[in-house]
Amino acid sequence: MLIRAGFEISFQVAQPTPMLALLSVHPSRNSDLRAPGTIRGHPDVTMRDHLDRFGNICTRFTIPAGGITLATSFVIEDSGRHDRRAPGGPQQSIECLPDDVLIYLLSSRYCETDRLMQLAWNNFGHYTSARDRVDAVVDFVHRHIAFGYEYAHSGRSAHDAYEQGVGVCRDYAHLAITLCRCLNIPARYCTGYLGDIGVPKVDLPMDFSAWFDVFIDGGWYTYDARHNEPRIGRILMAQGRDATDTALTTAFGPARLTGFSVHTDEVQSIWNNDNDISDRELLPAYC
Incomplete structure (x- = not known):
């Protein structure tokens, strides 16, 4: 198309x-x-x-x-095609990750892994596969944050979003990324276009969108905690550790x-x- x-x-x-x-x-x-x-x-x-x-x-x-x-x-x-779901199976060990992927396990400006580590392991540590952990994280973040353009704030971090329970698409992405990194799943921030294609039109101003990728079993897979469903028509502009890089x-x-x-x-x-x-x-x- x-x-x-x-x-x-x-x-x-x-x-x-x-x-x-x-x-x-x-x-x-x-x-x-x-x-x-x-x-x-x-x-x-x-x-x-x-x-x-x-x-x-x-x-x-x-x-x-x-x-x-x-x-x-x-x-x-x-x-x-809709966003591809990551494969199941045991989570890949850190020792087996490519060198250039390790940076996406580290804390960054908007993704403070140290402040959310305990929360991540308490809530998602019992899942045995990376895919199940990511699915659970996305579900949690989607339910936990209330969306609204009036909540936009350039200084809000992942921990802030968790504490405040409000935000825009970048806040959903930051919180989900941080929880994934805490669980030793590499995650990177993405921004680009995502229109209302293949879904009912939303009566809100059109904007750029934020989502995230996770590295599982040797490949990158796209997830979106704000919408919490596979979408079509994403057009990537930039990717990095968090919104600072993009x-x-x-x-x-x-x-x-x-x-x-x-x-x-x-x-x-x-x-x-x-x-x-x-x-x-x-x-x-x-x-």
Whole structure:
């Protein structure tokens, strides 16, 4: 199936302000792109991309005095398959984990394993397989946290989310990741697009979404504690230890967010009568 997705985000600044953005589709999905997801700035500014240590595309530029609007719109092909459930069986020992996976067992800025270790083992230590432990963790987090955009707070950690019992999708992901790491299951934070595809439409503003992957039996598997059900149509943008590594934008100076919109919709075709990609369908609104 084909999905058209994109965003338009505006910032206001008083003086030229450098910015780092992780707003591109993750390189692991490049072969699925059917129309390029180039990020454009209005006004036009010089942008430069590089890969960070997690394989995310980072875009560097400087916002001119006054502000900027960032936008993109692209079409991507998706398998239409639901998130794969991890295999059952005994949990893999730490000694057998690949070296580059070990970092996803460690405490990080928003995932304080030391503060939730006892909770994790008291509640989930009796499960013998990693899959059963993850399923139990996701069920617990889904029930424990009440969702609401009014609960969004950039400083809330996994322990805070557990204590407060409220949050947004990133808080569900942080708490689930932390509990998995406490149980010696490597877990990484993911952010990207997740529209209401294959499920009833939700009457809430469209936003980017957060979920997490766990490493079980030699592979990564996707879980979502907020929705607590396999979904289709995820489009990964960035992954890392937690939201610190996947911040959508980082401004190196005062910058006020003045506009934010995201779209994700299934489409039937991106071709016009001349078999060319339709600019009307793909270009941002300001072009």
